[in-house]
Amino acid sequence: MKDVEYCFKGENRFYWEVMSLRVFISADIEGVAGVVHREHTAREGREHDRARMLMTGEVNACIEGALMAGATEVVVNDSHGTMRNLIPEAMHPEAEYITGSPKMLAMMEGIAAGFDAAIFLGYHARMGNDGILNHTFHGGVIQNIKINHRDMGEIGLNACIAGVFGVPVVLVTGCQHAANEALEFMPMIETAVVKQTINRQTAKHASPQKAKNLIKQKTVEALSRLREMSPVVVQGPFRVEVTYLHSGLADAAGILPIVERVNPTTHRFETDDFVAAYRYIRSLITIAGALS
Ligand SMILES: [Zn+2]
Numbered sequence: 001m002k003d004v005e006y007c008f009k010g011e012n013r014f015y016w017e018v019m020s021l022r023v024f025i026s027a028d029i030e031g032v033a034g035v036v037h038r039e040h041t042a043r044e045g046r047e048h049d050r051a052r053m054l055m056t057g058e059v060n061a062c063i064e065g066a067l068m069a070g071a072t073e074v075v076v077n078d079s080h081g082t083m084r085n086l087i088p089e090a091m092h093p094e095a096e097y098i099t100g101s102p103k104m105l106a107m108m109e110g111i112a113a114g115f116d117a118a119i120f121l122g123y124h125a126r127m128g129n130d131g132i133l134n135h136t137f138h139g140g141v142i143q144n145i146k147i148n149h150r151d152m153g154e155i156g157l158n159a160c161i162a163g164v165f166g167v168p169v170v171l172v173t174g175c176q177h178a179a180n181e182a183l184e185f186m187p188m189i190e191t192a193v194v195k196q197t198i199n200r201q202t203a204k205h206a207s208p209q210k211a212k213n214l215i216k217q218k219t220v221e222a223l224s225r226l227r228e229m230s231p232v233v234v235q236g237p238f239r240v241e242v243t244y245l246h247s248g249l250a251d252a253a254g255i256l257p258i259v260e261r262v263n264p265t266t267h268r269f270e271t272d273d274f275v276a277a278y279r280y281i282r283s284l285i286t287i288a289g290a291l292s
Contacts, residue, residue, distance in 0.1 A: 031174025065219025126153020
């Protein structure tokens, strides 16, 4: 898309520039206001279509905010489960969106050098943390993922993928625990807390309209502070430890030659390439998930 004249408010001043602003949105569903249960998140769930509508509404609010902030291109990647959740006929007309699977980069499919900002919408805390519907990629497979001894959930891992491509994460939306997990990793970003986790399957929500208003407002704020944000620095070598819920999952995934088994439920491998690490993790989960 062509460059446009772009205005943003700095400290008591307006700056005018000619620039393009390309925004990538990775959209999950567990952190969307109104969503608390597998009936919302699973394809066969009785309330799944309602949750898809809520998710699409929040995505559209984010797109609106991005456009208000001067975005010249917005790409949304559907990042949950089947990756066919966004409702095409309800999508904001100005964004392109990626649906379907398999995808090489899963939740981060479509990210590339040249995007100026990434937004994680409807995200959730990692398995082992508090937070509504917390899990890491596959709730039936993964107990924990550590990279260079640091616990990593979807927020951290996906932020590192964005970092590989030089793209800063500017906003994470979800419950308060997802927001805190994101801020621990990236203290400068904006967060939009659209619900308060009470326990793993219970939350106190903003109404859909309030949640959408907040997301739109925070998207504008995050993009107007873009110059303060920097990509996560991703420097290898990476020592990756994947711990499964039980030993049978490690038995199944152990077919992947790169891994070494360090205890009954944990595999370890090393690589200098973060994208390769991410793809190995996804591969281990896919193999083990066939058993779960
Ligand atoms: Zn999800």
